[in-house]
Amino acid sequence: MVKWSDKDERQYDHIKQSQLERGKSEDDAEEVAARTVNKQRRHEGRTPNQKTQGTGNPNTRLEERTVDELRNLAADLEISGRSKMNKADLIDAIRSRR
Known part of the structure; x- marks a missing residue:
C-alpha cells in the first residue's frame, strides 16, 4: 500500500471533518474523504492506476x-x-x- 503524503493526510482530515459537520456518519465521511484524496492522487499522476475501480x-x-x-x-x-x-x-x- 502506498503511503499518502502529509498534504494528502491533511486533505483527508479536512474533508472527513467537513462531511461529519454535514451530518454524515463516520464511515460515510471516511469513505468520501478517502475517495476524494485518491481521485486527486490519480489526477496528479501519483498513482499507477489512472482509472478508478470504484x-x-x-x-x-x-x-x-x-x-x-x-x-x-x-x-x-x-x-x-x-x-x-x-x-x-x-x-x-x-x-x-x-
Whole structure:
C-alpha cells in the first residue's frame, strides 16, 4: 500500500471533518474523504492506476462521474448490457434501477 503524503493526510482530515459537520456518519465521511484524496492522487499522476475501480463519490451527480465509474455502478446494480452502453445510456439505466 502506498503511503499518502502529509498534504494528502491533511486533505483527508479536512474533508472527513467537513462531511461529519454535514451530518454524515463516520464511515460515510471516511469513505468520501478517502475517495476524494485518491481521485486527486490519480489526477496528479501519483498513482499507477489512472482509472478508478470504484463507483465514484456518492455525492457526485451521475453526469459528473466517469464512464468507468458508471459501469462499475451498473455492475453493482446487475444491469445487463452495460459494457456496450455509452454514458447517457448508463445514466438512464442506473436511474431506472434505483
